[in-house]
Structure formats: structure tokens, C-alpha cells
Amino acid sequence: xxxxxxxxxxxxxxxxxxxxxxxxxxxxxxxxxxxxxxxxxxxxxxxxxxxxxxxxxxxxxxxxxxxxxxxxxxxxxxxxxxxxxxxxxxxxxxxxxxxxxxxxxxxxxxxxxxxxxxxxxxxxxxxxxxxxxxxxxxxxxxxxxxxxxxxxxxxxxxxxxxxxxxxxxxxxxxxxxxxxxxxxxxxxxxxxxxxxxxxxxxxxxxxxxxxxxxxxxxxxxxxxxxxxxxxxxxxxxxxxxxxxxxxxxxxxxxxxxxxxxxxxxxxxxxxxxxxxxxxxxxxxxxxxxxxxxxxxxxxxxxxxxxxxxxxxxxxxxxxxxxxxxxxxxxxxxxxxxxxxxxxxxxxxxxxxxxxxxxxxxxxxxxxxxxxxxxxxxxxxxxxxxxxxxxxxxxxxxxxxxxxxxxxxxxxxxxxxxxxxxxxxxxxxxxxxxxxxxxxxxxxxxxxxxxxxxxxxxxxxxxxxxxxxxxxxxxxxxxxxxxxxxxxxxxxxxxxxxxxxxxxxxxxxxxxxxxxxxxxxxxxxxxxxxxxxxxxxxxxxxxxxxxxxxxxxxxxxxxxxxxxxxxxxxxxxxxxxxx
DNA sequence: GCCGTTTTCGGCCCGACTGTTTTCAGTCG
Numbered sequence: 001x002x003x004x005x006x007x008x009x010x011x012x013x014x015x016x017x018x019x020x021x022x023x024x025x026x027x028x029x030x031x032x033x034x035x036x037x038x039x040x041x042x043x044x045x046x047x048x049x050x051x052x053x054x055x056x057x058x059x060x061x062x063x064x065x066x067x068x069x070x071x072x073x074x075x076x077x078x079x080x081x082x083x084x085x086x087x088x089x090x091x092x093x094x095x096x097x098x099x100x101x102x103x104x105x106x107x108x109x110x111x112x113x114x115x116x117x118x119x120x121x122x123x124x125x126x127x128x129x130x131x132x133x134x135x136x137x138x139x140x141x142x143x144x145x146x147x148x149x150x151x152x153x154x155x156x157x158x159x160x161x162x163x164x165x166x167x168x169x170x171x172x173x174x175x176x177x178x179x180x181x182x183x184x185x186x187x188x189x190x191x192x193x194x195x196x197x198x199x200x201x202x203x204x205x206x207x208x209x210x211x212x213x214x215x216x217x218x219x220x221x222x223x224x225x226x227x228x229x230x231x232x233x234x235x236x237x238x239x240x241x242x243x244x245x246x247x248x249x250x251x252x253x254x255x256x257x258x259x260x261x262x263x264x265x266x267x268x269x270x271x272x273x274x275x276x277x278x279x280x281x282x283x284x285x286x287x288x289x290x291x292x293x294x295x296x297x298x299x300x301x302x303x304x305x306x307x308x309x310x311x312x313x314x315x316x317x318x319x320x321x322x323x324x325x326x327x328x329x330x331x332x333x334x335x336x337x338x339x340x341x342x343x344x345x346x347x348x349x350x351x352x353x354x355x356x357x358x359x360x361x362x363x364x365x366x367x368x369x370x371x372x373x374x375x376x377x378x379x380x381x382x383x384x385x386x387x388x389x390x391x392x393x394x395x396x397x398x399x400x401x402x403x404x405x406x407x408x409x410x411x412x413x414x415x416x417x418x419x420x421x422x423x424x425x426x427x428x429x430x431x432x433x434x435x436x437x438x439x440x441x442x443x444x445x446x447x448x449x450x451x452x453x454x455x456x457x458x459x460x461x462x463x464x465x466x467x468x469x470x471x472x473x474x475x476x477x478x479x480x481x482x483x484x485x486x487x488x489x490x491x492x493x494x495x496x497x498x499x500x501x502x503x504x505x506x507x508x509x510x511x512x513x514x515x516x517x518x519x520x521x522x523x524x525x526x527x528x529x530x531x532x533x534x535x536x537x538x539x540x541x542x543x544x545x546x547x548x549x550x551x552x553x554x555x556x557x558x559x560x561x562x563x564x565x566x567x568x569x570x571x572x573x574x575x576x577x578x
Numbered sequence: 579g580c581c582g583t584t585t586t587c588g589g590c591c592c593g594a595c596t597g598t599t600t601t602c603a604g605t606c607g
Binding site for chain 2: 028029030031032033034035037038062063064065066067068102103104105106107108137138139140142143146190200201203229230231232233234235236246248261262264266269270271272273274276277278282283284285286328
């Protein structure tokens with residue numbers, strides 16, 4: 001017996017594979033959906049599933065019942081899963097890679113496998129090139145060509161697009177759609193509107209009486225590489241850069257149901273439709289339909305939720321993570337909003353790698369309406385940035401005092417530091433230096449790939465230092481290329497709850513660190529958060545909304561976030577710490 | 579396979595688009 005400590009993601013991958021193989025095998029759809037649901041739920045689970053297993057409470061996890069909990073138990077106990085081994089012997093696992101091809105689903109994959117012995121993408125491409133596919137029942141020339149094009153597009157589009165790339169692309173497209181005569185509204189839907197950290201396709205929504213000129217203009221945009229589909233209410237295209245976009249056009253009086261539908265998530269929508277059914281209604285993107293076929297139209301999204309008898313749920317919270325149940329129970333959180341943010345606490349100036357002087361940054365922050373700004377330049381050990389030396393702090397304080405004098409009480413400037421947590425786990429300044437600062441962030445930038453115990457211990461050291469106020473971008477991840485450190489987040493949060501240190505949600509869209517799931521876990525443990533842009537230039541102060549969106553995805557309220565507080569309260573909290 | 583403020587059994591959302599078809603199956607979101 002070999003034991004393996006499968007991560008949440010490992011388990012999710014295993015059940016996702018099972019779902020795919022069962023689907024090709026032709027198992028009933030609801031069993032497949034159950035495995036998929038369990039996979040999503042395990043992946044998104046806040047704590048470690050391993051710990052839940054040890055407590056014997058696996059079935060507390062949504063979507064995990066008797067059969068799946070037994071499989072998890074077998075995996076943790078034996079390191080194997082007999083069910084999957086048997087299934088793999090029956091259905092070659094390599095078949096699943098063909099499901100990635102657009103327009104290729106389980107039925108076709110099974111057909112190709114059984115009729116032509118095709119078991120992977122290479123076989124598929126060869127058969128398509130040889131014209132073998134079009135001979136099969138239900139297939140034809142066009143279908144075969146589509147599959148070839150699909151295989152080709154796979155190499156162009158291997159991963160989801162990070163939010164920071166998708167957002168400006170969508171803004172640009174929407175601005176151009178708004179120029180088209182007859183377009184009354186043009187907004188983003190889908191995972192972009194929900195502000196997921198990565199986005200599959202861009203989903204764009206337009207309200208217009210006549211859809212055809214809009215569709216026409218959209219499919220003829222100069223950067224369109226190919227039109228994947230085009231109809232009266234929906235078109236989808238692939239752009240030169242590999243990005244895909246879909247456009248829905250609905251009349252203004254039906255825009256509410258359309259926007260709600262296209263914003264998803266799919267699972268959230270299923271919950272809403274279940275609610276509708278309980279009220280004798282059927283909900284689609286077009287309208288609510290009563291049993292006598294008469295319709296209830298919703299011009300805006302608020303009306304959709306009103307008909308269902310629940311409060312409007314912000315798009316960021318529509319992931320079927322209990323939001324509909326909470327709405328029914330009147331227990332939705334009072335989600336934080338951008339306007340709640342009173343100060344920016346993590347920024348850099350020319351004292352390290354920032355672009356602007358302290359005063360210039362303060363003016364930029366004031367222009368954002370902030371009441372306080374903390375300058376938190378790097379400490380010296382981080383080689384790439386010339387950090388602030390211990391001797392520099394006095395001069396920097398003088399510059400802050402001077403800037404403060406010039407700006408009067410229009411904004412409060414705090415002297416802070418983003419002190420490096422060095423590879424050996426010590427901080428880059430001695431305690432007596434940290435004690436002099438108004439606010440101290442401690443962050444990891446180096447040796448992020450240390451073993452779990454070691455890197456976790458470094459963070460714990462910082463958390464337990466009484467002079468540290470906030471842990472900056474805790475995991476150190478960069479989207480999409482760098483995974484965060486292999487931290488034991490349970491231990492990190494337990495220590496943070498104990499010491500009272502705040503954890504950052506870094507708003508930079510390449511970081512979003514803590515992420516939504518960790519943020520939710522943190523507030524549930526009573527940990528305070530701080531949302532900051534880590535701005536190195538004035539433009540980056542605009543990134544705050546990404547951090548707030550991530551917080552909303554984590555059900556965070558203003559009361560959980562220290563930089564929603566008035567400066568006086570913030571100062572008194574900082575003073576109460578070491 | 580999961581789940582329960584009508585159910586511990588019998589449900590499990592709804593429609594658009596495409597390509598192959600003479601009325602529909604497959605795929606997608």
C-alpha cells in the first residue's frame with residue numbers, strides 16, 4: 001500500500017477524467033454531470049480535501065456523496081483507484097484528448113474509435129486527412145474539414161486567456177460595437193463579467209432591435225480569422241491572435257434575461273432555472289414563460305432576480321458556491337464595492353523601483369479620492385530593485401514630511417516598507433527599524449520554489465513578527481506563468497488568525513493574490529484583508545477594481561478590509577500592532 | 579451519481595447553430 005497525498009486539483013483531475021471516459025463510453029448523462037460537478041467542487045474547495053478526509057467528513061463537500069467519497073478514500077488509502085483502472089482498460093484514456101477539439105464531442109469520438117480504431121489526436125488527424133471520417137454515418141465533407149480546422153486551432157489556443165489580456169481586448173471590441181447604428185447597449189458577459197482570473201472566450205452582449213447589421217459588422221471585423229458560427233441571435237468568431245469571441249444580440253426589452261443568461265456561470269443559471277420551475281415558470285435567455293405560454297419580459301437583470309423572488313446577485317458571486325441558497329435565506333453578504341476603498345497601502349516610489357516621487361504618487365492617489373497612501377518600497381536584499389537602506393529611512397521620512405506639508409490634510413502619507421522575507425526566513429530589516437515605520441508589508445519574492453515546509457515556515461515567521469502588519473501577495477503567483485509557492489495555507493491562515501496580521505489581495509491582474517477562494521477562507525477564519533494595487537506608476541492605481549472584484553468573488557465585505565476604514569481607524573489599528 | 583422548505587425515489591435547464599438529414603442528432607454555452 002502506497003499512500004499519496006492527492007491535492008484538491010489532483011482529485012479534480014481524476015474525477016474529470018472519469019467523467020470524460022464515461023461520456024465516451026455512453027454512460028447516462030447525469031452520472032457524468034455528477035462526476036464533473038464533484039471535480040469542480042473539489043478543485044474549488046477552500047481547505048484541503050485531505051484534511052476533510054482525515055476528519056471523515058468527505059460527504060460534507062457539495063457534490064460528493066457515497067460513491068465519490070469512497071473513491072477518494074481509496075485514493076488516499078491505497079494511492080490507486082480500481083474503478084479508474086478498469087475504466088481505462090475499457091476506454092483508452094487518450095480518447096479524452098479528442099474532446100478538446102471544437103465541435104467534437106463524446107458521440108463522435110466514440111464513433112471514430114469504434115468504427116476506425118482512432119484513439120488519439122494523431123490518429124484523428126491522419127484519418128481526417130485521408131478522408132476516412134466523411135464516410136461515416138452522420139459525417140460529411142464539411143464535418144471532416146471542421147475537425148481538421150479544429151485540430152489546427154488547438155495549437156493556437158492551448159490555454160485560457162488571463163483576465164489582464166482579455167479585459168482590454170473586450171473593452172476595445174465593445175467600444176467599436178457601440179459605434180454601430182442601432183446598438184443601444186454593449187457589455188461583456190461570461191467569465192469576464194464574473195471577473196474570473198482567466199477567461200475562455202469573450203462573451204459580448206448587445207441590445208438592438210435589429211440584430212443583422214450588428215452580426216454583419218461583428219463577423220466582418222478586420223481581425224477576424226474565421227467565423228465559427230453566425231445566426232440571428234448568436235455569432236462566434238476566432239481572431240488572428242487566437243482569442244475567440246461570441247456575440248449575442250437581443251432586443252432591449254429582453255436584454256435582462258439575455259445578459260443574465262450570458263453571464264453565467266452555467267451552474268448558477270441551472271440553479272435559477274430550478275427556482276423558476278418551482279414557481280411554474282420556465283426561464284430562458286429570451287424571457288420567463290408561464291405554463292400558458294405567456295411571457296414575462298425583463299429589460300434589465302435586476303428584474304430577472306426580482307421575478308425569482310431573490311435579491312440581485314453580483315456577477316462575481318455567480319459560481320454556484322452557495323449564493324442562490326444564501327439569497328433565498330436572505331443571507332447574501334454585503335459585497336464590498338470599489339467606492340468602499342479609502343486608501344491605497346501598497347505602492348512604490350523612486351526610492352525603489354517605482355516611477356514617481358512620493359509627492360507625485362500622493363497626488364495621483366488623491367486624484368483617485370483616497371484619504372491615505374502608504375509608500376512601501378522594497379528592502380535592499382531584493383537585488384533587482386535598489387531598495388531602501390536603513391540609513392535612507394530618515395531621508396525618506398523627511399521627503400514624506402515635506403510632501404505632507406505641501407499637500408496639507410488632503411491626503412495622509414504613511415511611511416511603510418515591503419520588507420523581503422529572505423530565503424532563510426528572516427526579514428530584511430531588524431525589528432527596531434520595522435518598529436519605526438507606520439506600516440509594514442512582508443512579502444516573498446525569492447526562493448518561491450522551496451519545499452512546502454520550508455516556504456511555509458518563512459511565511460509563518462513573518463506572520464508572527466509583531467511589527468508586520470500585512471502579508472503582501474501571499475503566494476507569489478503570476479498569472480498565467482508562475483504557480484504560487486507550495487504553501488500550507490491552512491497553517492498560514494491559522495497563524496494569521498492568531499497573530500491578527502492582515503493578508504493582502506493584491507489587485508494587480510497578474511497576481512490577484514490571495515485569490516477568491518483563499519480570500520473567502522480567510523474571512524471565514526476572521527482574518528482581516530487589505531486590497532492594494534502594488535502600483536509602481538500612477539496608471540497602475542487604476543487596477544484596484546480587479547482586486548475588489550476578486551474580493552467580491554470571495555464574498556468579502558467592506559468590514560473585512562482595512563483600507564476601507566477611515567484613516568483614523570486605520571492608524572489606531574496600526575498603532576495597536578507592534 | 580447526487581440530492582431533498584412539495585421527493586430517501588425520481589428527478590436532474592434551455593435554446594442556438596450546424597450539418598446531416600427529410601425531421602434530427604450532436605455540440606456548445
